[in-house]
Amino acid sequence: MGRPPCCDKVGIKKGPWTPEEDIILVSYIQEHGPGNWRAVPTTTGLLRCSKSCRLRWTNYLRPGIKRGNFTPHEEGMIIHLQALLGNKWAAIATYLPQRTDNDIKNYWNTHLKKKLKKFQSGSEAADANHQLASRSYGESSKNESSCIRIGENSSVYASSAENISRLLEGWMRSSPLQPNTNLNGTSNHDNKYYGDFVKMIPNHESNEVQCYRPQNVEHGMPCDHDLEGMFVFDHHHHHQRLNSMAACDKSSCDSSQKGSDSSGLIEQDKVCFEHEEKVKMDNANPPLSFLEKWLLDESAAQVEGAMELPPIF
């Protein structure tokens, strides 16, 4: 005998998730953590299959997800990585920790593919990805401050973090637990998800969503430093980031060939972060991988040539 069946198809609800279902799922994950999806419907009573629960969590409810408003830099990353990796959305998503593979895939299909097509009609097809990505990077670096900060564009977070925070506010008010406390003698592991959500409560006065998370969060969550790396973007940091990415690209090759589950991504992320910290510390010049060289070349090229590129959008 193998594993018991995931869930019988009879009585399984389909279609959009309701806020009530979201609360149930989030509550469960706060208590048990993501994983063991098979147990979710049976434990919570949700009339959803385990697959649907996992998808809902990873694509929508998971804290730290940034939604909508892809930045030019993100666009450039996606275009580059798509050209490099093909439609390996999960792999591409590892370079954009705040974006889900589904989000990236949708954005590619609805926006970038069209842009590329449009662009290809006006230039060499073989070079379209390259140039379009360069342009995107260029727009990013031309940005006055070259910084993207939480709160300055609060709408970016509104759809996921704020929604779930709202859902949880009521739930937490009725809960005796406090964030990151250990009242019942259980391990911190039992409460860490709770802590994550607490730190996403929106600031209604400033219309900002606080999205701080503790370090070393497991189960597929990027660490704070990664978020920082995405929110605060400048040219210097960009190069460091690219170095890190390139290192991750190399280091993750083996693991990605084996398959990329959430724990694999965490390990990858840790490696990314560790490498990034190392780069910061010694400011060394590690050997460049193909990806790194390409990205750095583009980054440099855009400085020289971005201003000359004709607007295509």
Add this chain to the structure above:
DNA sequence: AAGCTCGACAACCGCGTAAGT
């Protein structure tokens, strides 16, 4: 105002692989 079209995105489906028994 009603109907139609299109875009965006959430969710589903099917398949390959990993993992449990």
Add this chain to the structure above:
DNA sequence: TACTTACGCGGTTGTCGAGCT
């Protein structure tokens, strides 16, 4: 080792809202 199922991924579909006629 073989069998069975969970999990993760990529492709596709369904739904909803905005804009247009």
